[in-house]
Amino acid sequence: MLLGGGGGRFLDESEENWVWDAYMSIYQGKYRVTDYPRLQLFDYLKVPGFASILPEYQAAFPNANSIYVVRDPRDVLASAIRTFKVTSRQDIENIPWIKERWLGIETSHPIERLAHRWSIYLDRSADLKQVTYVKYEEFCRNKLLTAELLAKQLNLPFKMDIAKRLADRQATHSSTRDYSPAGSGTWRNSPLITDCDIDRMEAICGRQMLEWGYLHAT
Numbered sequence: 001m002l003l004g005g006g007g008g009r010f011l012d013e014s015e016e017n018w019v020w021d022a023y024m025s026i027y028q029g030k031y032r033v034t035d036y037p038r039l040q041l042f043d044y045l046k047v048p049g050f051a052s053i054l055p056e057y058q059a060a061f062p063n064a065n066s067i068y069v070v071r072d073p074r075d076v077l078a079s080a081i082r083t084f085k086v087t088s089r090q091d092i093e094n095i096p097w098i099k100e101r102w103l104g105i106e107t108s109h110p111i112e113r114l115a116h117r118w119s120i121y122l123d124r125s126a127d128l129k130q131v132t133y134v135k136y137e138e139f140c141r142n143k144l145l146t147a148e149l150l151a152k153q154l155n156l157p158f159k160m161d162i163a164k165r166l167a168d169r170q171a172t173h174s175s176t177r178d179y180s181p182a183g184s185g186t187w188r189n190s191p192l193i194t195d196c197d198i199d200r201m202e203a204i205c206g207r208q209m210l211e212w213g214y215l216h217a218t
Contacts, residue, residue, distance in 0.1 A: 008043035023049045024102040026056055033060035051121040052103065054128055065154050068125050071136035072214045073118040073205045074187035074198060080114065081192055089192060111197045115204035122208050135212065137184040143167045 013019050025031040033056050080095050093110040105116045125131050139146045151158035187193055209215040
């Protein structure tokens with residue numbers, strides 16, 4: 001939607017999944033960003049996992065701009081359940097985002113693991129220059145205006161007719177998400193998410209949730 005108005009080479013992780021190994025290895029200190037020269041072939045990247053290596057990426061590409069979409073971690077849980085077609089409580093622990101070990105999260109509890117993942121990603125972007133934050137919820141309220149303002153801020157071409165056509169489409173390849181975006185607040189209606197799950201997420205992510213308005217001080 002944001003890039004529909006111009007050209008450039010676009011890296012989509014669903015088609016270039018070598019980037020998964022890249023950010024995992026860079027985060028663990030096994031390799032450096034410069035060990036992946038293919039990154040220089042692309043003008044734009046859509047790789048959420050790069051949130052974990054933003055300091056390293058910006059050090060290697062100091063002129064690069066990053067857009068970080070922040071979403072309520074409770075909705076991230078609901079999205080994971082829907083994305084991976086989870087139908088039972090037992091299957092939550094098999095969600096790939098929860099099973100992955102490369103972040104070094106020690107707890108074995110699936111909800112806590114997802115909460116720590118969200119927290120690590122967001123913390124890694126803190127205090128970095130050239131990171132533009134967008135709250136997912138605000139984007140959902142006015143997609144076209146948000147995209148247009150981002151394009152102006154980052155000096156990107158923007159075509160409203162293309163943006164309108166793409167506004168309600170899933171940003172991820174249909175092989176991963178074959179449904180339309182559900183918007184914000186979906187965690188409240190998920191039959192698989194319990195009050196205990198929410199308590200665990202808020203205990204781990206509470207500081208950042210307060211900062212971003214997902215919780216309110218009492």
